[in-house]
Amino acid sequence: MIEGKKGADPKLIVAIQMLSIGIILLILGLVVLFLSPLRSMDPFIRLTFLISISSIIVVGVAFVIGGSIRYKRVKRS
Amino acid sequence: MTSDFIIIGLYLILMFVAGLFFSRNIKNTADYFLAARSAPWFWIMGAIWATNIGFLHGYLAHGGAAYEWGLIQANFEWFQGPFGYIMSGLFFIAFYWRAGVYTVPHFLERRYGSAISLIYNFAWIVIFVVTIAAEFYLGGLFLKNLLHIPFWPTVLVLAAVVGTYTLLGGLGAAIMMEFVQFIIMMLGTMPLLFILLHLVGGFAGIKEVLIGQWGVSPQYFTVLPDIHHPYGPGPWIVLGQCLVVTLGWCAGHQSMVQRNLGARSLYDAKFGYVVASIPKTLGAFLYIVPMIAAPIIFAGNGIFVERADASYGKLILNLLPSGMLGLFIAGLLSAGLSSISSVLNSTSTMIVKDIYERHLVKGRSDHHYFVAGRAATFAVIALSLLLVPVVLKVYLIMWLEQTLLAMVLGPFMGVLMLAIFWRRANAAGSLAGFITGGFFAILLGQAFGVNIFFEISWWSFVVTSIVTVAVTWLTAKPRPEQLDGLTWESDFRAKLGQVLKERAAENGVKVAAVQRANIRRPPWYLNIKYWATAILLSQIVLLLFFG
Numbered sequence: 001m002i003e004g005k006k007g008a009d010p011k012l013i014v015a016i017q018m019l020s021i022g023i024i025l026l027i028l029g030l031v032v033l034f035l036s037p038l039r040s041m042d043p044f045i046r047l048t049f050l051i052s053i054s055s056i057i058v059v060g061v062a063f064v065i066g067g068s069i070r071y072k073r074v075k076r077s
Numbered sequence: 078m079t080s081d082f083i084i085i086g087l088y089l090i091l092m093f094v095a096g097l098f099f100s101r102n103i104k105n106t107a108d109y110f111l112a113a114r115s116a117p118w119f120w121i122m123g124a125i126w127a128t129n130i131g132f133l134h135g136y137l138a139h140g141g142a143a144y145e146w147g148l149i150q151a152n153f154e155w156f157q158g159p160f161g162y163i164m165s166g167l168f169f170i171a172f173y174w175r176a177g178v179y180t181v182p183h184f185l186e187r188r189y190g191s192a193i194s195l196i197y198n199f200a201w202i203v204i205f206v207v208t209i210a211a212e213f214y215l216g217g218l219f220l221k222n223l224l225h226i227p228f229w230p231t232v233l234v235l236a237a238v239v240g241t242y243t244l245l246g247g248l249g250a251a252i253m254m255e256f257v258q259f260i261i262m263m264l265g266t267m268p269l270l271f272i273l274l275h276l277v278g279g280f281a282g283i284k285e286v287l288i289g290q291w292g293v294s295p296q297y298f299t300v301l302p303d304i305h306h307p308y309g310p311g312p313w314i315v316l317g318q319c320l321v322v323t324l325g326w327c328a329g330h331q332s333m334v335q336r337n338l339g340a341r342s343l344y345d346a347k348f349g350y351v352v353a354s355i356p357k358t359l360g361a362f363l364y365i366v367p368m369i370a371a372p373i374i375f376a377g378n379g380i381f382v383e384r385a386d387a388s389y390g391k392l393i394l395n396l397l398p399s400g401m402l403g404l405f406i407a408g409l410l411s412a413g414l415s416s417i418s419s420v421l422n423s424t425s426t427m428i429v430k431d432i433y434e435r436h437l438v439k440g441r442s443d444h445h446y447f448v449a450g451r452a453a454t455f456a457v458i459a460l461s462l463l464l465v466p467v468v469l470k471v472y473l474i475m476w477l478e479q480t481l482l483a484m485v486l487g488p489f490m491g492v493l494m495l496a497i498f499w500r501r502a503n504a505a506g507s508l509a510g511f512i513t514g515g516f517f518a519i520l521l522g523q524a525f526g527v528n529i530f531f532e533i534s535w536w537s538f539v540v541t542s543i544v545t546v547a548v549t550w551l552t553a554k555p556r557p558e559q560l561d562g563l564t565w566e567s568d569f570r571a572k573l574g575q576v577l578k579e580r581a582a583e584n585g586v587k588v589a590a591v592q593r594a595n596i597r598r599p600p601w602y603l604n605i606k607y608w609a610t611a612i613l614l615s616q617i618v619l620l621l622f623f624g
Binding site: 008009010011012013014016017020021023024025027028031032035036037040041042044045048049051052053055056059 | 080083084087088091092095098099102103104108112113114115116117120249252253256257260261264265267268271272275341397398399400401403404407
């Protein structure tokens with residue numbers, strides 16, 4: 001096989017992946033939270049739902065922060 | 078219900094847009110097929126589990142089987158799955174890395190020649206296309222039954238979303254989406270377990286109602302039942318399912334292996350595979366244990382379930398409030414989409430790297446094969462969509478898939494084990510063994526009426542091994558240069574380190590990534606062997622409790 005274009009920087013790929021994952025989880029988590037009728041839910045179901053959705057949002061935030069830091073670091077280098 | 082539609086629509090749009098955004102960074106075949114060898118271990122962990130869990134192997138089919146047969150279905154999650162992940166991570170992945178291959182058939186080709194590789198390749202391509210068609214079919218049917226939306230538009234939307242990000246972004250996009258799907262499935266669908274246990278009075282409450290009041294057999298709560306169990310006799314689960322099918326699946330399924338080959342180092346590949354057995358174990362709490370409690374909920378609410386594989390959908394529809402239902406459906410779609418994207422990407426890799434580049438159009442530019450990869454992905458989606466009307470019944474799909482798997486996995490494990498651990502094994506022996514084992518599997522199923530998939534796999538593995546050894550002894554030894562780097566040797570670790578150093582030197586931009594390989598010693602808390610031991614011990618505890 002004849003050599004082609006130089007490949008992508010693996011560190012940049014990971015940074016973009018982290019950032020994208022974080023944004024998807026964050027947007028999805030927040031929209032689900034705001035669209036859900038929390039008041040009409042059974043208390044136990046509401047509790048499990050809140051734990052579940054807040055975990056997704058926290059993971060989303062963590063990935064947005066981690067991805068941004070990695071992205072800036074890669075761009076700087 | 079409107080909010081659920083908004084959530085599902087938003088989820089699909091986010092996937093679509095992220096896939097488009099990511100694809101701008103993909104420049105050559107290594108980026109497309111192996112994600113620029115960039116994936117850290119936590120990507121591998123999430124991607125492997127999400128690849129493994131789909132509509133077919135997860136919520137709908139496995140959940141439905143648990144509803145019908147009980148806790149025996151958890152043997153996939155608590156016994157075989159972790160065993161297969163750990164053994165593949167500890168032993169097999171290093172061989173693929175050392176051989177520097179893109180695909181499993183490529184490894185077979187280097188060790189045994191192109192004949193067996195092509196047979197294996199074609200068999201898996203057929204299995205993969207059928208699997209994608211089945212996943213589309215189940216996804217469309219699930220949404221049609223649950224939300225009463227038309228079947229074909231749903232299937233086409235799913236195909237457009239998953240097709241776009243996989244076609245444009247390759248393995249990198251697939252792994253990225255699989256991690257999102259891993260999080261949504263793990264965190265988004267876990268509440269069902271707690272809600273159900275709260276409603277039925279815990280696991281003891283389920284047992285009390287099912288065994289005490291309804292007279293259900295205690296075997297319904299056993300992971301490894303006795304030999305007379307009609308669905309999965311314990312000994313065959315251990316021999317056929319665990320040692321042959323699951324290990325063959327984990328070490329020989331291109332989608333599973335390809336995620337490891339996309340890792341940034343051998344350490345990440347191995348560690349990611351080993352720790353993927355943690356979500357695999359937890360998977361039983363997402364769709365097996367809840368489905369064991371489901372009959373009590375259905376009886377209490379007067380719900381009639383006509384087919385076992387529709388039970389999970391009925392359960393969440395009747396139990397969950399709006400909003401949460403949308404998140405659950407997004408979780409279930411995640412399972413299907415992750416499975417489709419991984420299989421899609423692997424099929425195109427096998428078509429382009431193993432058939433097109435090596436046998437049909439040789440010596441073209443990297444860009445040519447990169448474009449061919451995207452064209453192959455498109456062709457596989459189109460072919461799978463054409464097959465959807467053909468696979469009309471779920472039982473037909475499962476039968477076709479399991480027959481093909483029984484024909485492939487037993488013989489594959491036979492020739493793979495001999496390839497690695499017996500230097501004398503040669504091309505003629507392995508080809509004869511592989512073909513005989515495959516036909517023996519069909520014979521057992523069709524002529525002798527053996528209908529236990531695990532039993533067929535075990536005997537086809539045994540026959541393959543015997544025939545391979547016999548024919549090998551009667552034919553010439555392989556030349557030493559044919560075996561270089563492909564078999565187990567006493568100095569395997571040292572040679573592996575040398576190969577990885579050479580790869581780093583040859584491959585300019587990947588130096589940093591490859592140098593991180595298993596040459597360095599990780600801190601104790603990231604030691605692969607400690608994690609593997611701890612996970613295997615936890616499996617033993619689970620089996621002692623539920624065995």
